[in-house]
Amino acid sequence: MRTCLVVDDSRVVRKVARRILEDLHFNCEEAEDGQQAYEYCATAMPEVILLDWNMPVMSGIEFLEKLRQMPSGDSPRVVFCTTENDMSHIQRAMMAGANEYIMKPFDTDIIKSKFIQIGLIDEE
Amino acid sequence: MKISDFELYKSLLYEKSGLVITPDKSYLLDSRLTPIAKKWNFASLEAMTLQLRAIPDNKLIKDIVEAMTTNETSFFRDTKPFQIFQETILPVLLEKRKIKKTIRIWCAACSSGQEPYSLAMILKEKEALLKGWRFEIMATDISDDILDQAKRASYTQFEVQRGLPIQYLMKYFMQIGETWQLKDEIRNMVRYSNFNLLDPMSRLGSFDIIFCRNVLIYFDEKTKGDILNRMSTQLENDGFLLLGGAETVLGITDKFQPNPEKRGLYVKTQPKTDTPSATGSGSSTSSTSSFTSGLFKRT
Numbered sequence: 001m002r003t004c005l006v007v008d009d010s011r012v013v014r015k016v017a018r019r020i021l022e023d024l025h026f027n028c029e030e031a032e033d034g035q036q037a038y039e040y041c042a043t044a045m046p047e048v049i050l051l052d053w054n055m056p057v058m059s060g061i062e063f064l065e066k067l068r069q070m071p072s073g074d075s076p077r078v079v080f081c082t083t084e085n086d087m088s089h090i091q092r093a094m095m096a097g098a099n100e101y102i103m104k105p106f107d108t109d110i111i112k113s114k115f116i117q118i119g120l121i122d123e124e
Numbered sequence: 125m126k127i128s129d130f131e132l133y134k135s136l137l138y139e140k141s142g143l144v145i146t147p148d149k150s151y152l153l154d155s156r157l158t159p160i161a162k163k164w165n166f167a168s169l170e171a172m173t174l175q176l177r178a179i180p181d182n183k184l185i186k187d188i189v190e191a192m193t194t195n196e197t198s199f200f201r202d203t204k205p206f207q208i209f210q211e212t213i214l215p216v217l218l219e220k221r222k223i224k225k226t227i228r229i230w231c232a233a234c235s236s237g238q239e240p241y242s243l244a245m246i247l248k249e250k251e252a253l254l255k256g257w258r259f260e261i262m263a264t265d266i267s268d269d270i271l272d273q274a275k276r277a278s279y280t281q282f283e284v285q286r287g288l289p290i291q292y293l294m295k296y297f298m299q300i301g302e303t304w305q306l307k308d309e310i311r312n313m314v315r316y317s318n319f320n321l322l323d324p325m326s327r328l329g330s331f332d333i334i335f336c337r338n339v340l341i342y343f344d345e346k347t348k349g350d351i352l353n354r355m356s357t358q359l360e361n362d363g364f365l366l367l368g369g370a371e372t373v374l375g376i377t378d379k380f381q382p383n384p385e386k387r388g389l390y391v392k393t394q395p396k397t398d399t400p401s402a403t404g405s406g407s408s409t410s411s412t413s414s415f416t417s418g419l420f421k422r423t
Contacts, residue, residue, distance in 0.1 A: 085281060086299060087294065087299050090290065090293070090294060091294060094290065094291075094294065100289075100290050101290045102285060103281050103285060106285075109286055110282075110285045110286060113198075113285065113286050113287050114285070116203060117287075117289045117290075123202060123203045123204060
């Protein structure tokens with residue numbers, strides 16, 4: 001089963017994301033901030049990372065920039081999932097190597113649609 | 125809603141738009157027509173029904189029909205049809221229309237515009253390849269309100285996240301406050317017109333591709349057959365028809381044939397010729413001639 005790492009400082013968001021991702025047949029791991037995510041990736045690279053922007057300790061964008069420097073750090077598909085919903089944030093995320101971008105609030109449809117776009121799942 | 129009232133709306137909707145309302149959907153009449161009653165300053169839905177029975181006002185009827193049509197849509201809805209458009213249909217038509225260099229597409233029942241705009245974005249992406257070509261995208265719907273929305277091309281954050289790749293959002297949209305405005309370079313590629321699928325289609329001209337997705341499901345068999353038969357006369361003989369995933373021509377019309385490998389894709393059934401094939405063995409029967417265009421491998 002493929003693994004999706006959910007990086008968000010909100011327990012509620014992680015829980016909602018986990019439910020959706022498990023429905024899409026992903027094994028779900030959680031991290032509370034960029035630092036924890038970085039440590040997780042140092043031991044095992046997940047297939048997908050659902051990434052919040054604003055978090056304590058290390059932000060999502062900072063983590064993404066570090067991730068892409070790591071050995072095999074280019075392999076995970078990174079989908080930002082954040083309340084930051086302006087063009088400049090989107091552009092910055094994509095420049096840093098994100099694969100897709102979700103503006104919160106999100107629901108099953110949006111996650112599914114984005115995962116289809118980047119070829120993670122098939123349209124049934 | 126009273127049975128007699130239900131019957132009134134049922135026959136009205138069928139007659140004016142072909143929409144079929146079954147008794148289990150009568151709650152839809154209540155929920156969608158109550159706002160119309162309010163808009164027209166009736167004290168209640170019942171009051172509007174009474175008035176309608178006595179004086180059938182055409183403007184009111186138009187509002188009722190529009191309120192009862194379903195506008196569910198999204199950018200690149202279902203993904204596959206757009207892949208078929210890009211990878212299967214376009215290459216064939218680019219070859220077949222290389223003299224004329226014009227391709228006409230009809231999005232029948234286009235709702236708020238996501239389908240025609242998705243096609244327009246695909247074509248924009250291929251701009252370099254399509255130099256010198258003219259693409260006409262004609263999008264029609266029965267509802268003026270929804271056509272206004274489509275023309276405005278201003279979408280909510282929710283709408284631009286369903287099916288639209290982020291690169292397209294960055295390239296082709298501008299953020300204006302809470303909404304996302306499609307840029308004119310895409311907007312201007314689509315022409316809109318109010319059109320009821322029950323009306324004669326000849327004024328629309330002929331098309332190379334017809335997208336008619338997720339609209340036939342609202343009609344009864346007879347109306348479906350009638351619409352498809354008339355669409356076949358608007359479609360060039362080597363043109364393509366795309367239907368929704370839950371729709372089919374089987375048992376409804378013999379004017380179209382499904383492509384066995386591409387769900388939702390149909391071609392016109394070619395008329396049988398009386399003269400037997402002179403080439404003898406190895407030639408396919410005339411009714412499948414359209415499948416030998418190289419598009420569908422039938423070996």
